[in-house]
Amino acid sequence: MKLGFLSIDLGTILFTLANTLILFLGLRHFLFKPVNQILEKRQAAVDQSLLDAEEARSRAESAEAEYKQKLDQAKEESAEMMRDASRKAQKRSDEIIAQAKAEAAGIMQQNAEELEREKRRAEHELRGEVSGLAVMVAEKVVGREINPEDHARLIDEFIDSVGDAE
Amino acid sequence: MALPKVLRGPEELSVDGPKVIRSFDVFGVKINFTETIVLEWFVIGIILLVVFILTRNMKVRGTSKRQAIAEMAVEVITNLVRDTMGKRWLWFTPYIATVFCFSIFGSLISLLGVRAVTSDFSVLLSWAAVTFLLITATKIRYGGVRGYLKGFVDPIPVMLPINILSEVSTPAAMALRHFGNIAGGSIIMGLIYYGLANLSHMIHLQVPVLMVGIPAILSLYFDLFSDFMQAFIFIMLTMVFISNAGPAEGET
Numbered sequence: 578m579k580l581g582f583l584s585i586d587l588g589t590i591l592f593t594l595a596n597t598l599i600l601f602l603g604l605r606h607f608l609f610k611p612v613n614q615i616l617e618k619r620q621a622a623v624d625q626s627l628l629d630a631e632e633a634r635s636r637a638e639s640a641e642a643e644y645k646q647k648l649d650q651a652k653e654e655s656a657e658m659m660r661d662a663s664r665k666a667q668k669r670s671d672e673i674i675a676q677a678k679a680e681a682a683g684i685m686q687q688n689a690e691e692l693e694r695e696k697r698r699a700e701h702e703l704r705g706e707v708s709g710l711a712v713m714v715a716e717k718v719v720g721r722e723i724n725p726e727d728h729a730r731l732i733d734e735f736i737d738s739v740g741d742a743e
Numbered sequence: 744m745a746l747p748k749v750l751r752g753p754e755e756l757s758v759d760g761p762k763v764i765r766s767f768d769v770f771g772v773k774i775n776f777t778e779t780i781v782l783e784w785f786v787i788g789i790i791l792l793v794v795f796i797l798t799r800n801m802k803v804r805g806t807s808k809r810q811a812i813a814e815m816a817v818e819v820i821t822n823l824v825r826d827t828m829g830k831r832w833l834w835f836t837p838y839i840a841t842v843f844c845f846s847i848f849g850s851l852i853s854l855l856g857v858r859a860v861t862s863d864f865s866v867l868l869s870w871a872a873v874t875f876l877l878i879t880a881t882k883i884r885y886g887g888v889r890g891y892l893k894g895f896v897d898p899i900p901v902m903l904p905i906n907i908l909s910e911v912s913t914p915a916a917m918a919l920r921h922f923g924n925i926a927g928g929s930i931i932m933g934l935i936y937y938g939l940a941n942l943s944h945m946i947h948l949q950v951p952v953l954m955v956g957i958p959a960i961l962s963l964y965f966d967l968f969s970d971f972m973q974a975f976i977f978i979m980l981t982m983v984f985i986s987n988a989g990p991a992e993g994e995t
Contacts, residue, residue: 578762578763579759579760579761579762579763580759580760580761580762580763580775580777581759581760582758582759582760582926583760583864583922584760584864584865585864585865585868586775586777586863586865587772587773587774587775588766588767588773588774588775588776588777588780589761589775589777589779589780589863589865589866589869590865590868590869590872591774592776592779592780592783593779593780593783593865593866593869593870594869594872594873596780596783596784596787596845597841597842597845597869597870597873599787600787600790600791600841600844600845601837601838601841603787603790603791603794604790604794604837604840604841604844605837607791607794607795607798608794608797608798608813608816608817608837608840609817609836609837609840611798611801612798612801612813612814612817613817615801615802615803615810615814616814616817616818618803619803619804622803622804
């Protein structure tokens with residue numbers, strides 16, 4: 578038995594509605610739900626990685642700033658050290674120079690003292706010789722022995738007076 | 744030498760409705776179980792099988808081609824619904840997909856030599872009825888029962904019959920358009936096959952050679968193009984009518 582070509586059949590309508598509902602539920606459950614889940618997960622993953630990238634960038638920026646600061650600090654420190662070192666070197670050289678000057682002065686003084694001493698010694702020797710000579714001369718002139726000690730005293734006095742007169 | 748019947752081509756052209764496989768009597772109402780329902784099951788089976796194959800083993804990363812197709816299908820239909828109906832109707836997407844797939848596959852099985860599901864008027868009437876119910880429900884939801892009933896006597900009470908007619912004609916036109924195109928196409932194709940078979944016999948060809956090739960070109964239109972067009976038109980009209988029944992998005 579066949580229905581008419583343009584028949585409206587209640588049974589077909591009811592079954593079709595039921596079938597449509599079945600297919601609707603089937604597509605919703607087996608196609609749309611899993612695919613949308615996957616799409617959402619992917620969207621979430623993309624958002625997450627964008628967030629991560631943003632975070633990494635800000636971290637890198639802060640690290641760069643930190644390094645820059647540290648570098649500046651290091652430069653500052655090295656400059657400070659240089660200044661310090663040159664100051665120390667200056668001080669040291671000043672010290673050395675001062676020491677050298679002092680040494681030189683010491684040496685000069687020593688020399689002067691030495692000279693003085695030499696002078697005195699020479700003077701002393703000269704005085705001895707002169708007094709000997711004077712005694713000899715006096716013996717020759719006087720013809721007798723003169724107590725050298727007495728004469729020495731006398732000559733000393735004489736020389737002193739001569740020296741004073743000079 | 745008598746050729747086998749299969750090779751002789753159609754000997755008569757019959758324009759019939761679907762075969763009734765069984766009839767039930769439920770509380771005095773006769774319920775027919777027809778050929779169409781079996782074919783619907785077949786179509787549902789094919790669609791769900793395709794869906795199962797496409798959505799098997801889906802991953803967030805490193806998607807297969809199958810998954811890409813499934814994702815694209817879902818995105819295309821979702822965007823279509825969002826663009827035509829607005830965001831608040833997104834839950835409705837699977838129904839649109841259902842009718843679209845059902846209609847296309849239901850029409851295309853005629854290529855397998857069986858009756859197209861969509862050449863049964865009752866099927867289209869069912870879908871149109873769903874659209875009609877949703878239109879009415881949307882109108883009542885946004886305008887209230889009073890607003891809905893008032894719409895029938897708008898702008899003047901004399902318009903009542905015309906308004907009722909216009910309300911009913913919406914689903915009726917949708918159903919008839921789809922049915923007419925698919926059923927008409929199948930009749931035309933039947934006529935062509937029948938005519939070509941007869942023509943072959945007239946020029947004393949035992950085997951109806953003329954049936955080979957010539958109908959294929961027409962079949963491209965009447966079977967493929969028309970099937971896609973009608974499915975698309977049906978879902979577009981469903982979406983437009985339902986979303987027009989409510990206020991435009993942003994006004995609520």
